[in-house]
Amino acid sequence: MADLFAETENPVEILPARKLAAKVAALYVAPFDHFETRPVEELRLGFDGIDGDFHAGATRRSGGREPWYPRGTEMRNERQLSIVAADELAIVAERMGLNEVKPEWIGANLVIEGVPQLSMLPSGTLLFFKGGVTIKVDAQNGPCRIAGRSVAEHAGMADHEAGALAFPKAAKRLRGLVAWVEKPGTIVAGEEISVRVPEQWIYRA
Template sequence: MITRVKGIVRSLFIGAPGESLVKQERDFLQAEMDGFLGDRHASFERKAWGPGDKQRKGVIRRNERHWSAVSAEELAEISKEMDLSEVLSAGIIGANLCFEGVPSFSLVPRGSIFKFPSGAELLVEEYNPPCLDMGKALAAKCHTNSGRPIHDTAFAKAAQFSRGLVGVVEVPGMIKAGDDVEVIIYAPPLWVQSQENPWVTS
C-alpha cells in the first residue's frame, strides 16, 4: 500500500554562490536537473568535506544535496527548545524549502517523492544532520527570551532529530510558495518485504 501525505509549501529560499549560509526568500524556485536555478548547491557533483561525509575531504562525488528542506512545525519546536525570541526561518539555517502539514517531517525515508502542481518532483536522499558551523552562526545572530547567550552547540542539540532532509531533483519544474505538495512515502516493494533480509537487523 502506498502512503501519501498532503502538505503545503510554506516558504522558499535561494542562496547565490559566494553568499553567507543564510538564504534569501523567494516567491518561486525553478528546479532543474542539477538543482535549483541560481542556488549555490546546484551541481551534478560536489567535493566531500571530510569528517562526517562519506568520502575523505576533497574527493569529487555525486551531489546528493541539490536541495534542503525543513518543516514549519519542527522549526517551531527547535526554536522553543533553544528559547529563541523569534522562530527560526528556513532561510536562516540555509534551507531551500519550508513545508507545513507533513508530520514527522525529518523522518520521511529515503526514496520518498515530493510532487508539485507544475509536475516538478523532488527525491529524498537522506536526513540532514545539524552542523557546528550553523550552530555558531545562529549563536552569533539570534537572541533568547531569557537574555542568556546561546551556546555554539545549542542548535545541534535542539535539532538533533529534526533538522530536515536533503535530496535531488527527480523531475524539473517550478515550485511556488503556497503550492500544495503530495508526499509519496517510500516503502520497499511487497516482494522485498516478504523476504528474509540478511542485511536488515532489528
C-alpha cells in the first residue's frame, strides 16, 4: 500500500518497490563507426559498456539532448546500452504504417520480454541478469530523427525525410530505455533477468 507524507501541504504518494521477472529475447552490438546494430549470441560488458560497441565508453560527448552544455562537452556516459521491447516496436510500426521496426535499425542492444510497458520503467531500475551482470536504467530513450531516417531507409519508405519526422512522434515513450553497466560480465541470449523497480513518487514541492 502506498505511503503518504501527510505532514506537508502537498502530500507525497510513495509507491513501493517491486520485482518483475523478464528474459533476454535478443542481443545486438553496433560496429565502432555506426549506431545500427547486428545480432549476436552474447554481449561482453565492462564498466565502459559493450566491448567494441559504438556507444561504449566511460564518457561521451554531449549533443542535442543536453542543451545546458556546449555541444561536444565531455560528460559521463549514461547511454552505454539501448534496451527495447518487441511489443512496443510493433506499436511504433503500426503507427508509421509499416510491417515492422527491427531493433537493429534503431541501434538497440537488448530486446527484453516479460516486462509490461518496458519504456515506462523508472530511472534507477536495476536489471539483475542470471549470469551475474547488473545494468542500471538511466532514463527513457527519446526517439530522434536519425533513428527515424534509419527506419525509413530499411523499411523502404518512399520519403525518407517524412519517415525521419514521423518516427519521433510514433515512438514517443515506446522507444525503450538507455542504461549503463553497474556490474560487468557476459549476457547471453535467453538469459533470465530479475527486474527491481525502485520506490516511486512525483515531486511537486
